[in-house]
Amino acid sequence: MADMTTYSFKSSQVSHYMALPQDGKVQVMYVWIDGSGETMRAKTKTMDFVPKSFEDCPEWTYDGSSTDQAEGSNSDLYLQPKAMFKDPFRLGDNKIVLCDIYKYNRKPEDKNFRYYCNQVMSKPEVASTHPWFGIEQEYTFLSPDGHPFGWPKLGYPGPQGPYYCGVGADKVHGRAIVEAHYRACLYAGVKIAGTNAEVMPAQWEFQVGPCEGIEMGDHLWMARFLLHRVAEDFGVVVSLDPKPMAGDWNGAGAHCNFSTQAMRDENGIVDIKEAVKKFAKRHDKHIFAYDPNQGKDNARRLTGLHETSSLGDFSSGVANRGASIRIPRHCGEDRKGYMEDRRPASNCDPYRVTEAIVRSVILDDWSDFFVHADAIGPLPEDNE
Ligand code: ADP
Numbered sequence: 001m002a003d004m005t006t007y008s009f010k011s012s013q014v015s016h017y018m019a020l021p022q023d024g025k026v027q028v029m030y031v032w033i034d035g036s037g038e039t040m041r042a043k044t045k046t047m048d049f050v051p052k053s054f055e056d057c058p059e060w061t062y063d064g065s066s067t068d069q070a071e072g073s074n075s076d077l078y079l080q081p082k083a084m085f086k087d088p089f090r091l092g093d094n095k096i097v098l099c100d101i102y103k104y105n106r107k108p109e110d111k112n113f114r115y116y117c118n119q120v121m122s123k124p125e126v127a128s129t130h131p132w133f134g135i136e137q138e139y140t141f142l143s144p145d146g147h148p149f150g151w152p153k154l155g156y157p158g159p160q161g162p163y164y165c166g167v168g169a170d171k172v173h174g175r176a177i178v179e180a181h182y183r184a185c186l187y188a189g190v191k192i193a194g195t196n197a198e199v200m201p202a203q204w205e206f207q208v209g210p211c212e213g214i215e216m217g218d219h220l221w222m223a224r225f226l227l228h229r230v231a232e233d234f235g236v237v238v239s240l241d242p243k244p245m246a247g248d249w250n251g252a253g254a255h256c257n258f259s260t261q262a263m264r265d266e267n268g269i270v271d272i273k274e275a276v277k278k279f280a281k282r283h284d285k286h287i288f289a290y291d292p293n294q295g296k297d298n299a300r301r302l303t304g305l306h307e308t309s310s311l312g313d314f315s316s317g318v319a320n321r322g323a324s325i326r327i328p329r330h331c332g333e334d335r336k337g338y339m340e341d342r343r344p345a346s347n348c349d350p351y352r353v354t355e356a357i358v359r360s361v362i363l364d365d366w367s368d369f370f371v372h373a374d375a376i377g378p379l380p381e382d383n384e
């Protein structure tokens with residue numbers, strides 16, 4: 001990790017330049033997911049008009065050999081804008097566009113999971129059910145040296161208990177960043193639904209949703225980008241590792257809440273219970289889709305302890321936080337609402353997660369689920 005002390009500035013110094021007039025020129029930051037499937041990249045283009053939507057922003061290219069996505073001899077990849085947000089850093093008419101990636105032959109790049117997710121979400125039999133998602137993104141702040149932010153340099157904080165939704169300098173670390181990120185999301189137009197401090201000190205959560213269809217992945221990835229970018233200004237690193245600290249410390253997940261119109265309507269509990277049965281049949285497939293390493297990352301987190309289910313077993317229950325699928329208590333009482341899939345890891349790709357849910361519950365078809373070339377092993381069989 002770079003030595004953070006070699007570079008520092010006062011925000012008032014930067015403010016001077018950021019207030020200079022732009023004379024009709026607009027800065028558009030193009031953002032994309034790199035070859036890790038977890039971290040993100042960005043670069044900026046000057047445009048001489050104000051784009052009204054992502055469709056006004058031209059295709060662009062970048063050097064895929066520097067992001068582990070192409071070989072140097074044939075390195076240019078295409079960035080295609082897919083969603084546009086207001087830029088909470090540069091303000092004014094400046095924009096941030098989330099892009100997906102295409103190869104030299106215009107085929108989707110190997111981990112362009114948005115492409116496949118969008119194909120599924122666009123099917124009339126899927127779109128007509130109005131699938132809503134809400135993802136709870138848990139994450140951990142680290143100092144640039146990789147140590148959890150605010151933890152004692154030697155030894156550990158006291159055991160878990162007082163930190164969840166905590167208040168006070170001995171309970172939570174990094175609230176200023178959380179507040180800044182929340183406002184940045186609201187300004188940008190990201191559908192952030194809330195935040196809370198988590199069970200492990202320096203661990204936090206924000207929720208995005210409800211979002212319909214492909215919007216879930218777009219808004220969650222943009223919320224992640226804004227978080228990394230805000231934390232950068234504070235000299236703090238964001239980790240999406242699903243188990244940043246081994247031992248008696250909670251891991252980090254990305255619970256995915258899900259409903260169709262039928263589940264939200266009167267007596268939707270019937271559809272919710274039907275969906276639970278379908279989930280049970282595809283448990284191993286979901287685990288395969290729920291982290292970037294086909295379940296290996298989640299194996300450190302889904303131990304059956306610390307409010308998790310265990311990796312190999314499917315379970316469900318009303319208000320049960322030790323289950324794979326939880327039906328929130330109020331939905332059990334109202335006999336309608338939504339269900340919570342607690343299995344996705346914090347570093348999951350929300351395009352993969354939402355596609356998997358739709359394949360199991362709505363399409364009942366995984367036959368053309370895309371398995372990228374460097375995946376470890378084939379897609380698992382159905383469970384009995
Ligand atoms: P938890 O009690 O598990 O901590 P949170 O309040 O953190 O739950 O998150 C709940 C999430 O569920 C939010 O992202 C919210 O947008 C989402 N949500 C609420 N209603 C629905 C619904 N009908 N369908 C899908 N998601 C929903």
Ligand code: MN
Nearest residue numbers: 136205207255
């Ligand atoms: Mn939550």
Ligand code: MN
Nearest residue numbers: 136138198205
């Ligand atoms: Mn949580």
Ligand code: MN
Nearest residue numbers: 136255340342
């Ligand atoms: Mn939850």
